[in-house]
Amino acid sequence: MDQIGFLEPRPAVLSRRREIVADLLDLLPEGCLVHQPRELVPFETDAFVSYRRLPLAVALPETTQQVAAVLKYCNRYGVPVVPRGAGTSLSGGAIPQEDAVVIGLSKMSRILEVDYANRTATVQAGVTNLNISDAVSADGYFYAPDPSSQLACTIGGNIGMNSGGAHCLKYGVTTNNLLGVKLVLVDGTIVDLGGKALDAGGLDLLGVVCGGEGQLGIVTEAIVRLIAKPEGARPVLFGFDNSEEAGACVTDIIGAGIIPVAIEFMDKPAIGICEAFAGAGYPMDVEALLIVEVEGSEAEMDAMLASIIEIAHRHGVKVVKESQSATEAALIWKGRKSAFGATGRIADYICMDGTVPLGQLSHVLRGTAEIVAKYGLRVANVFHAGDGNMHPLILFNANDPEDAARAEAAGNDILKLCVDAGGCLTGEHGVGIEKRDLMRHQYTDIDLAQQMAVRAAFDPQWLLNPSKVFPLEGRPAA
Amino acid sequence: MQTNFTAEQLADPHVATSEKILRKCVHCGFCTATCPTYVTLGNELDSPRGRIYLIKDMLENGRPADAEVVTHIDRCLSCLACTTTCPSGVDYMHLIDHARMHIEETYRRPFWNRLTRNVLAAVLPYPGRFRLALKAAALGRPFAGLLKRFKPLEPFGAMLDLAPRRLPKPSDSAKPGTHPAAGPRRGRVAILSGCAQPVLKPEINAATIRLLTRLGVEVVAPEGEVCCGSLVHHMGREAQALEAARRNVDVWLDEIERGGLDAIIITASGCGTTIKDYGFMLRLDLAYAGKAARVSALAKDVTEYLATLDLPQQEARGLTVAYHSACSMQHGQKITLAPKTLLKKAGFVVRDPAEGHLCCGSAGTYNILQPEISGKLKARKVKNIEATKPDLIATGNIGCITQIATGTQIPILHTVELLDWAYGGTKPAVLS
Numbered sequence: 026m027d028q029i030g031f032l033e034p035r036p037a038v039l040s041r042r043r044e045i046v047a048d049l050l051d052l053l054p055e056g057c058l059v060h061q062p063r064e065l066v067p068f069e070t071d072a073f074v075s076y077r078r079l080p081l082a083v084a085l086p087e088t089t090q091q092v093a094a095v096l097k098y099c100n101r102y103g104v105p106v107v108p109r110g111a112g113t114s115l116s117g118g119a120i121p122q123e124d125a126v127v128i129g130l131s132k133m134s135r136i137l138e139v140d141y142a143n144r145t146a147t148v149q150a151g152v153t154n155l156n157i158s159d160a161v162s163a164d165g166y167f168y169a170p171d172p173s174s175q176l177a178c179t180i181g182g183n184i185g186m187n188s189g190g191a192h193c194l195k196y197g198v199t200t201n202n203l204l205g206v207k208l209v210l211v212d213g214t215i216v217d218l219g220g221k222a223l224d225a226g227g228l229d230l231l232g233v234v235c236g237g238e239g240q241l242g243i244v245t246e247a248i249v250r251l252i253a254k255p256e257g258a259r260p261v262l263f264g265f266d267n268s269e270e271a272g273a274c275v276t277d278i279i280g281a282g283i284i285p286v287a288i289e290f291m292d293k294p295a296i297g298i299c300e301a302f303a304g305a306g307y308p309m310d311v312e313a314l315l316i317v318e319v320e321g322s323e324a325e326m327d328a329m330l331a332s333i334i335e336i337a338h339r340h341g342v343k344v345v346k347e348s349q350s351a352t353e354a355a356l357i358w359k360g361r362k363s364a365f366g367a368t369g370r371i372a373d374y375i376c377m378d379g380t381v382p383l384g385q386l387s388h389v390l391r392g393t394a395e396i397v398a399k400y401g402l403r404v405a406n407v408f409h410a411g412d413g414n415m416h417p418l419i420l421f422n423a424n425d426p427e428d429a430a431r432a433e434a435a436g437n438d439i440l441k442l443c444v445d446a447g448g449c450l451t452g453e454h455g456v457g458i459e460k461r462d463l464m465r466h467q468y469t470d471i472d473l474a475q476q477m478a479v480r481a482a483f484d485p486q487w488l489l490n491p492s493k494v495f496p497l498e499g500r501p502a503a
Numbered sequence: 504m505q506t507n508f509t510a511e512q513l514a515d516p517h518v519a520t521s522e523k524i525l526r527k528c529v530h531c532g533f534c535t536a537t538c539p540t541y542v543t544l545g546n547e548l549d550s551p552r553g554r555i556y557l558i559k560d561m562l563e564n565g566r567p568a569d570a571e572v573v574t575h576i577d578r579c580l581s582c583l584a585c586t587t588t589c590p591s592g593v594d595y596m597h598l599i600d601h602a603r604m605h606i607e608e609t610y611r612r613p614f615w616n617r618l619t620r621n622v623l624a625a626v627l628p629y630p631g632r633f634r635l636a637l638k639a640a641a642l643g644r645p646f647a648g649l650l651k652r653f654k655p656l657e658p659f660g661a662m663l664d665l666a667p668r669r670l671p672k673p674s675d676s677a678k679p680g681t682h683p684a685a686g687p688r689r690g691r692v693a694i695l696s697g698c699a700q701p702v703l704k705p706e707i708n709a710a711t712i713r714l715l716t717r718l719g720v721e722v723v724a725p726e727g728e729v730c731c732g733s734l735v736h737h738m739g740r741e742a743q744a745l746e747a748a749r750r751n752v753d754v755w756l757d758e759i760e761r762g763g764l765d766a767i768i769i770t771a772s773g774c775g776t777t778i779k780d781y782g783f784m785l786r787l788d789l790a791y792a793g794k795a796a797r798v799s800a801l802a803k804d805v806t807e808y809l810a811t812l813d814l815p816q817q818e819a820r821g822l823t824v825a826y827h828s829a830c831s832m833q834h835g836q837k838i839t840l841a842p843k844t845l846l847k848k849a850g851f852v853v854r855d856p857a858e859g860h861l862c863c864g865s866a867g868t869y870n871i872l873q874p875e876i877s878g879k880l881k882a883r884k885v886k887n888i889e890a891t892k893p894d895l896i897a898t899g900n901i902g903c904i905t906q907i908a909t910g911t912q913i914p915i916l917h918t919v920e921l922l923d924w925a926y927g928g929t930k931p932a933v934l935s
């Protein structure tokens with residue numbers, strides 16, 4: 026795939042490669058700079074693996090001060106910087122470029138403090154999302170936003186993309202669970218935004234940084250909100266004879282004012298893929314499946330389920346299956362959360378991430394099927410239905426360039442369909458490079474100019490992750 | 504992932520297999536999170552995804568291995584936690600096996616590294632030589648500190664540290680022969696004698712034989728069997744590994760001819776993973792492929808076999824056991840529940856230490872060749888085990904026993920020693 030361009034590497038940087046490496050070696054402890062050409066190759070991409078660019082070097086700092094020192098140096102010499110967490114971005118957010126130094130946070134992976142009195146955890150940016158929940162689980166707490174990649178993705182990356190997950194329907198996404206960050210600005214200044222209190226004075230800079238896609242600074246620490254685990258939780262499977270009825274059922278559940286913790290959708294291909302991997306007991310003879318999770322006391326769960334089941338019957342639900350044990354519940358979620366990876370067993374894929382108003386779910390599902398059919402490709406749908414965040418997985422053969430180009434074109438058409446249905450280009454995976462050139466489809470030039478002005482206020486030289494988010498043409502001169 | 508191989512490259516069956524494996528990887532990064540070396544070092548180059556990428560790059564370009572690639576491949580424990588984690592079914596084991604072969608064929612290691620590896624390959628698989636070496640090590644122990652101060656000699660220092668202070672007497676159980684079932688015979692199995700284990704802890708196979716015969720199973724220790732080849736296999740010395748595999752396949756097939764075998768019982772899960780892979784390892788050898796597959800299908804970990812015998816529930820013993828699942832057990836052979844269920848049935852309280860998926864750092868010869876990372880993993884493992892406040896530790900692999908024992912005072916035993924005790928055998932010596 027090569028439709029999406031990157032910025033031309035800066036010759037002045039490329040020609041100084043050796044000096045830059047030597048200087049960075051001085052700034053960092055031993056073993057914290059990757060610069061041998063062959064060792065750089067594994068950093069050339071993230072989970073949007075169809076695009077690849079080798080970086081100039083990869084810095085793996087161990088402290089905020091080291092992050093600051095590297096940023097200050099790069100800012101001084103006009104060297105682009107690409108922040109990287111676990112490199113699980115599906116929109117190419119962490120893909121580097123030839124003249125960029127990657128700053129990877131993988132060595133900063135400690136939980137610094139757990140404060141139950143304030144229900145907060147203070148963690149380094151390279152801590153994985155799941156590690157936070159694991160660390161407080163025995164005491165009855167968890168960190169709510171749960172991207173399917175939570176095993177591996179870092180809190181820094183979650184902040185970069187304002188990530189969501191299955192359970193965000195009730196608890197909100199990253200931005201709703203983030204209380205503060207330690208941010209290193211492009212010139213190396215270290216600032217603290219927010220804190221343990223629920224609100225901070227002044228402009229909501231934290232809200233701007235969350236979802237900043239690594240363009241506003243590098244987060245080295247985060248203060249996140251911890252939530253007490255509910256008394257009980259139960260995922261229930263609802264099987265339907267067609268996707269549109271399942272979609273309409275979701276619309277009606279939310280429309281009735283019922284907010285379960287999660288409503289996840291899988292179509293037939295996705296069910297097959299996930300069942301083969303997890304053996305979760307998903308019904309196999311249905312066209313679409315909803316995983317609805319309710320939580321609370323037994324009585325609360327029963328009451329909410331009764332209302333949901335009634336709505337489901339109105340949409341001709343074929344199978345209703347409650348999980349019978351904690352093991353079964355865990356398998357149901359394991360299957361769902363492994364959906365993308367497990368798809369790799371049958372084909373290469375690109376994962377779309379559009380959000381639509383709930384009333385449009387059925388319409389967009391139908392449209393997606395038509396688009397994919399038009400390109401002669403296959404699709405598997407598995408997504409956060411409760412908040413209208415669609416993830417069509419377009420299946421293709423990465424070793425066939427024409428197939429890959431078709432997949433990319435189909436993806437673009439689907440995202441445009443989402444926008445035209447009153448939705449948004451991205452629900453949670455971010456713009457990255459993947460959706461960058463579609464930004465104009467969603468925003469007017471004036472909108473974009475304003476967004477770029479905010480960005481430039483943080484990074485006047487456009488050094489931080491510069492090839493991403495904003496279309497390359499029409500940018501202000503740095 | 505997209506791959507880039509020419510038809511000519513793909514004509515090599517090893518490359519063809521690796522290409523198929525690489526095609527399955529979607530670069531999602533899930534595997535990084537459970538990789539012990541990534542968790543320890545925080546560098547993607549020392550993660551499964553990073554290694555897969557390094558190998559892909561090396562193979563696609565048909566390049567000889569170089570120092571950088573070798574560094575990161577050598578740091579891989581072959582624990583296979585990544586395989587358990589990978590949703591996409593990437594067969595990392597056979598990819599890294601291929602990479603190690605490629606390294607062995609195309610890369611000349613620095614002198615001291617070469618020497619260490621040659622010594623290990625020449626000694627460990629041979630019980631006689633190993634016993635001698637351990638005796639010598641007892642004399643050399645005072646020099647361990649000195650050796651470790653000189654980087655290239657560090658592995659020798661690590662070796663001395665690991666060598667037990669006292670060697671047990673060789674046991675009869677290690678000798679070839681038939682151990683008849685007590686009472687009516689309900690099965691017949693062969694037992695792998697092994698190479699290092701009978702020297703370090705002969706009581707493991709002795710307990711296995713006692714327990715199985717008591718349960719009505721005839722146990723044969725066939726004549727002519729050799730080390731399973733795992734050790735050299737993990738060094739990329741494929742010819743040597745395949746030679747060992749063929750020898751054993753022959754021995755076991757003879758035994759099948761003689762009296763039939765229900766299973767080939769293995770009491771070291773590290774060996775189990777390799778023997779279960781004989782079918783794959785010898786797939787290109789037309790004379791052996793079928794036979795090896797037959798042997799692999801018969802290979803069973805002792806707990807896997809015991810689970811089929813339906814042992815009765817025993818009374819509570821008032822002892823808490825921390826069960827350490829060896830990587831070769833849980834990731835290599837995917838045996839997770841059987842050993843714990845057996846221990847619970849035998850009357851023990853069983854605890855699962857936190858981070859159970861992480862390797863203890865033993866990993867064959869890893870604790871000798873990579874003492875630094877191995878030491879960190881050992882400390883982490885021991886901390887997690889001790890946090891469960893157990894009376895003793897049970898596991899199913901001799902490597903883990905040796906490794907963990909050097910880090911804690913809590914007695915560590917093979918699962919089968921506890922089962923033998925619980926079902927009528929003698930109390931293990933370390934507990935009295």
Ligand SMILES: Cc1cc2nc3c(=O)[nH]c(=O)nc-3n(C[C@H](O)[C@H](O)[C@H](O)COP(=O)(O)OP(=O)(O)OC[C@H]3O[C@@H](n4cnc5c(N)ncnc54)[C@H](O)[C@@H]3O)c2cc1C
Nearest residue numbers: 110111112113114118173179181182185188189239244453
């Ligand atoms: C199989 C799979 C399933 C997924 N499921 C979900 C899902 O359910 N919900 C969801 O929201 N996402 C999902 N994702 C996408 C991805 O996991 C998220 O975007 C995640 O937050 C990325 O985290 P990371 O640590 O991998 O960051 P990276 O991919 O390394 O980086 C992501 C972005 O954040 C920036 N960044 C990283 N660290 C920092 C930092 N410390 N400071 C500033 N900027 C930084 C990077 O420059 C980049 O722009 C999934 C991905 C995969 C592969």
Ligand code: SF4
Nearest residue numbers: 528529531532534589
């Ligand atoms: S988990 Fe599997 S598919 Fe994902 S990067 Fe690792 S090996 Fe590849």
Ligand code: SF4
Nearest residue numbers: 538579580582583585
């Ligand atoms: S085998 Fe173990 S050490 Fe090697 S890459 Fe996989 S998880 Fe990491």
